Amino acid sequence: MSTSLSQCLGIAYPIISGGMVWASGWRLAVAVSEAGGLGLLGSGSMTPQVLAHHLEQALGSTSAPVGINVPLMHEHAAENIQVALDHGIKVFFTSAGSPRQHTERLKARGAFVAHVVPSVKLALKVEAAGCDAVVAEGTEAGGHNGFEEITSLVLWPAVASAVRIPVIAAGGIADGRGMAAAMALGASAVQVGTRFALTKESSAHENFKAAALLAEDTAVKLYLRRFMPTRAIVNDYLGRVMAAEASGATTAQLLELLGRGRAKRGIFEGDVVEGELEIGQVAGHIDDIPTAAQVVERMMCGYRETVARLPV
Ligand SMILES: Cc1cc2nc3c(=O)[nH]c(=O)nc-3n(C[C@H](O)[C@H](O)[C@H](O)COP(=O)(O)O)c2cc1C
Numbered sequence: 001m002s003t004s005l006s007q008c009l010g011i012a013y014p015i016i017s018g019g020m021v022w023a024s025g026w027r028l029a030v031a032v033s034e035a036g037g038l039g040l041l042g043s044g045s046m047t048p049q050v051l052a053h054h055l056e057q058a059l060g061s062t063s064a065p066v067g068i069n070v071p072l073m074h075e076h077a078a079e080n081i082q083v084a085l086d087h088g089i090k091v092f093f094t095s096a097g098s099p100r101q102h103t104e105r106l107k108a109r110g111a112f113v114a115h116v117v118p119s120v121k122l123a124l125k126v127e128a129a130g131c132d133a134v135v136a137e138g139t140e141a142g143g144h145n146g147f148e149e150i151t152s153l154v155l156w157p158a159v160a161s162a163v164r165i166p167v168i169a170a171g172g173i174a175d176g177r178g179m180a181a182a183m184a185l186g187a188s189a190v191q192v193g194t195r196f197a198l199t200k201e202s203s204a205h206e207n208f209k210a211a212a213l214l215a216e217d218t219a220v221k222l223y224l225r226r227f228m229p230t231r232a233i234v235n236d237y238l239g240r241v242m243a244a245e246a247s248g249a250t251t252a253q254l255l256e257l258l259g260r261g262r263a264k265r266g267i268f269e270g271d272v273v274e275g276e277l278e279i280g281q282v283a284g285h286i287d288d289i290p291t292a293a294q295v296v297e298r299m300m301c302g303y304r305e306t307v308a309r310l311p312v
Pocket residue numbers: 017018019020021023042043044045069071094095096116137140141142143144170171172173191192193194195197267278279280281282
């Protein structure tokens with residue numbers, strides 16, 4: 001299956017595994033790219049040294065294209081971009097910051113640049129900054145979210161109508177039906193997080209994966225809505241923070257409750273009680289841990305079946 005975007009990226013299927021802190025290391029990125037999609041390394045939880053290691057492992061394991069996600073608020077963002085450029089990486093997905101920050105420099109090095117947004121207003125800024133594509137991420141998505149809380153069903157077609165660059169749909173896609181919906185609403189590719197976080201190659205802890213399989217869709221909540229909206233599974237930690245939010249805690253009080261390293265503790269170290277378990281709403285409908293290649297294969301089969309049985 002070929003779209004102009006998949007041709008431009010040199011991939012067989014327009015399926016991208018989103019960069020995910022503590023979950024998308026080189027094993028997952030390589031598995032997705034080897035299966036015909038595009039695997040992104042999540043540099044948001046990596047120091048430049050750790051990223052260099054992941055890049056070397058990835059580049060030594062596949063000749064398929066591999067990209068990198070760079071959350072621009074991350075303390076090592078600029079250094080990590082340089083490390084990736086030094087390793088010959090040509091595909092950058094930036095997020096959580098201004099698309100103007102690094103796009104010109106990356107384009108001058110011949111790179112493909114996409115930037116993640118939660119609204120039409122920001123999508124227009126991405127286009128104006130000279131990015132090659134925009135990732136439109138609905139509020140269903142796992143991890144950090146926009147303040148706007150716009151759902152995928154509303155966001156994707158609105159962004160597709162507003163910009164001329166290709167739109168990559170994200171937020172709530174876990175199977176071929178979701179992919180078909182995204183493509184019908186104007187997307188040229190899909191970026192999938194939660195479904196790939198719950199695969200064998202994901203570096204997330206087994207406890208995290210087990211908790212996500214058990215979670216119902218109602219157990220996945222958006223919290224910190226006023227200063228850093230994040231979607232995660234409700235546990236003791238989240239319950240305390242949400243109660244504090246509801247009783248009007250100040251940002252300073254919330255920051256004190258959060259402390260540091262909650263995402264690492266939850267996703268990577270497997271503390272499902274006191275860690276932050278970032279995941280998307282769609283986790284409520286996921287009940288197995290397949291390989292990443294199985295996810296790609298099932299998604300493509302499901303996509304074709306869905307499109308074939310649509311009434312005309
Ligand atoms: C555990 C987890 C960590 C994430 N970390 C990041 C990140 O570091 N940078 C980023 O741009 N997006 C991050 N995301 C968002 C994904 O890249 C992707 O856009 C999103 O998960 C898509 O929605 P879905 O979860 O419904 O598939 C994360 C998502 C999850 C589930």
